[in-house]
Amino acid sequence: MSVWTDRILQEFPADLSRFWIALDPDGLLLDERILHGLRERGFEVLPFEDPVSFRTEYEERYRAAWDTGREGTAKALILQLRGTDLNSLPWDYIKSARTLNLSLADLFPKLSYGVVRKIDSEHHDALFQACKKHAAQPLGEGATKDFILTHIFRLSPYLLSRPEDFWREVLRLHYRGTGLPELLAQHVAAVLRDTPLNALPIDELLKSKAFMVRTVQDAWSRFIVRYGVETPSSEGKPAESNTPIVPFDHPDVRVIIDTMFLEGTLQPIEAHIQPDDLPDWIRVGLIDDPQALTHLVSEGAKRIATDLPSTGASHRDWVEAARRLAELLYRFNELKAADADGLQRQVQTLQKEADVRLKGWVFQHFADLPSLPVAKAPVMVHHVPRYLAMRRDSGEERIALLVFDGLALDQWVQIREDLSARSPEFSAEEGGCFAWLPTLTSISRQALFSGLKPREFQKSMATTAQEPSLWTKFWQENGLRKTEVIFQKGLKRSEQLEALEEALSKPTTKVAGLVVDMIDEIVHGAMLGKRGITGQIREWCDTGFIEKLFLMLSKHGYHIYLTADHGNVDAEGIGRLSQGVVSELKGERVRAYRSEDLASSVPPGIDAFQFGGPGLPTDFLPLYASGRGAFVPKGNKIVAHGGMALEELIVPFVKIKMKKE
Numbered sequence: 001m002s003v004w005t006d007r008i009l010q011e012f013p014a015d016l017s018r019f020w021i022a023l024d025p026d027g028l029l030l031d032e033r034i035l036h037g038l039r040e041r042g043f044e045v046l047p048f049e050d051p052v053s054f055r056t057e058y059e060e061r062y063r064a065a066w067d068t069g070r071e072g073t074a075k076a077l078i079l080q081l082r083g084t085d086l087n088s089l090p091w092d093y094i095k096s097a098r099t100l101n102l103s104l105a106d107l108f109p110k111l112s113y114g115v116v117r118k119i120d121s122e123h124h125d126a127l128f129q130a131c132k133k134h135a136a137q138p139l140g141e142g143a144t145k146d147f148i149l150t151h152i153f154r155l156s157p158y159l160l161s162r163p164e165d166f167w168r169e170v171l172r173l174h175y176r177g178t179g180l181p182e183l184l185a186q187h188v189a190a191v192l193r194d195t196p197l198n199a200l201p202i203d204e205l206l207k208s209k210a211f212m213v214r215t216v217q218d219a220w221s222r223f224i225v226r227y228g229v230e231t232p233s234s235e236g237k238p239a240e241s242n243t244p245i246v247p248f249d250h251p252d253v254r255v256i257i258d259t260m261f262l263e264g265t266l267q268p269i270e271a272h273i274q275p276d277d278l279p280d281w282i283r284v285g286l287i288d289d290p291q292a293l294t295h296l297v298s299e300g301a302k303r304i305a306t307d308l309p310s311t312g313a314s315h316r317d318w319v320e321a322a323r324r325l326a327e328l329l330y331r332f333n334e335l336k337a338a339d340a341d342g343l344q345r346q347v348q349t350l351q352k353e354a355d356v357r358l359k360g361w362v363f364q365h366f367a368d369l370p371s372l373p374v375a376k377a378p379v380m381v382h383h384v385p386r387y388l389a390m391r392r393d394s395g396e397e398r399i400a401l402l403v404f405d406g407l408a409l410d411q412w413v414q415i416r417e418d419l420s421a422r423s424p425e426f427s428a429e430e431g432g433c434f435a436w437l438p439t440l441t442s443i444s445r446q447a448l449f450s451g452l453k454p455r456e457f458q459k460s461m462a463t464t465a466q467e468p469s470l471w472t473k474f475w476q477e478n479g480l481r482k483t484e485v486i487f488q489k490g491l492k493r494s495e496q497l498e499a500l501e502e503a504l505s506k507p508t509t510k511v512a513g514l515v516v517d518m519i520d521e522i523v524h525g526a527m528l529g530k531r532g533i534t535g536q537i538r539e540w541c542d543t544g545f546i547e548k549l550f551l552m553l554s555k556h557g558y559h560i561y562l563t564a565d566h567g568n569v570d571a572e573g574i575g576r577l578s579q580g581v582v583s584e585l586k587g588e589r590v591r592a593y594r595s596e597d598l599a600s601s602v603p604p605g606i607d608a609f610q611f612g613g614p615g616l617p618t619d620f621l622p623l624y625a626s627g628r629g630a631f632v633p634k635g636n637k638i639v640a641h642g643g644m645a646l647e648e649l650i651v652p653f654v655k656i657k658m659k660k661e
Helices: 003-009 034-042 051-067 091-096 121-134 141-151 163-175 182-191 202-207 211-227 251-262 280-285 292-305 317-333 337-371 381-393 409-422 441-450 454-460 467-477 493-503 519-523 528-543 543-555
Strands: 018-022 044-048 076-081 098-101 401-403 429-432 485-491 511-516 559-563 568-573 590-593 608-610 621-627 636-642 650-657
Touching: 003 121, 003 317, 018 091, 034 044, 034 337, 044 051, 044 337, 051 636, 076 441, 121 141, 141 182, 163 202, 163 211, 163 251, 182 202, 202 211, 211 251, 211 280, 211 429, 251 280, 251 292, 251 317, 292 317, 292 337, 317 337, 317 409, 317 429, 317 528, 317 650, 381 401, 381 429, 381 467, 381 559, 401 441, 409 429, 409 528, 409 543, 429 543, 441 454, 441 467, 467 485, 467 511, 485 493, 493 511, 493 543, 493 559, 511 543, 519 528, 519 636, 528 543, 528 636, 543 559
Parallel strands: 018 076, 018 098, 044 076, 401 511, 401 559, 485 511
Antiparallel strands: 429 650, 559 650, 568 636, 590 621, 608 621
């Protein structure tokens, strides 16, 4: 337990009260380490976001048990109010609860509150310890920014006098997954305003990993041409470009670039012609022989295997691990069959180890995810509508949510690379979020469009028929009229776009929910595993449907967000479950039962495990096939979903742009 976590937890002595009200304007309790620490002590945190929803959970899951002398689902409940107005709560809550105040202003009294509140919660622990050691007196706004840059991000803008110094720090920050908050990125840009570095888009490079990667990728294309390398697009001449020059040949820069190529963050470029005296360190970013990509996949798998998250990792660590694995799998699936066969065991071993670690993490931490804040990005798919509503409040008047049914992260990478090659206007701000468990369409996609947890739509958990009404209802509750919201599913072909455009182009349309289900259709008909799916996705991309859809949405002023309800994995049969109507909900990787007795009726020879998880009805008990097994005849190989493998559980969440920056 960290010093910071202990400081928060000490506010909640055990057995002092069953019901607490925490006035928490900065969302301190919605940090996964705090949530986990409280849960270990028997506390459950429930954000007060919707009065009706909170009242239902409070009465059914807590008060009813407490009134009869029982413990309920937790020893104590904390109502977390994102504000300081106690009088906004019902009187019976105030009367029966113990109230306390939590604020960054009180916990960091020597730092500027306006700056500290802009810093991600993942940095609070390090900042708290740094303040204890180094903050001797109160600091103003500028001094607080410098203090945080120095002690948290290990960066001093006053020392960045040369291009190699700046690029080293940019690459280091993003490689560690800690781009600067916008406030600090702007501060660094202001400090460097009167230096030669001012010509660079400093704040964008420091705060946006996607922008940095695009910039470095373009700069690499120009850089290798200077060494005499000819690529399909260069024709032996450096292209005219406004892309900044990156000092790739500096040792401090080179070592990070090398790793980015190996792990898939940067894509190597096909080299038609290269000089004999080309330095060896440049070759890692080139594909110059049939074995070059094979080597990249093998080395990338080794690096990822040594850096898999542990059970104590954060959800961000797992999203990053899923992204790195997706880049690797995309490259693996692009290999020729003979080359892939030689690497298959290494890749499968990596996948197995990742799944084992993820399962341990899920059992400890998945219950905390639904309560995490969504201001910066959704953590779970049911956070997506709320996040989009916040984007509308921030000025994004028209929003389109594209849900690619069944799209795994590695398949998104394939689509991204295809779009990057065919459309210079395309760019993407990439992230990821967690699907709901079990990772079935009727559960996770319905949560995605409704903004609700599964137990809040339990009557329709076996169908997707209620999605249009749930999507519309959410937006009506957030200030839109029914006529301003559209929903359409079954999209997959270019000839459907004309009718869709008619609805999207209406001035009254503000929000669109669109289901693109080609990937799910391909997956359920797959005969040759995920490598075979790669070829089918490539053929679909060649039709131009995705590019046309993005361009159409952009033309009509929509901010485009893309996600998925779940991913998919190669699975192998462990035995069919012939239970008739005993199973309430049937999937190839999961079955759900309405009682413990029914769930226990599974034959002992079937390798499976139970995990109820949060947000599900109390009488809904999922049983998962272990590893990458499936409830089909033994030895049968299929592509499926429903379980908690890394490629099923963590899905892309991407903002699409179709304008050149």
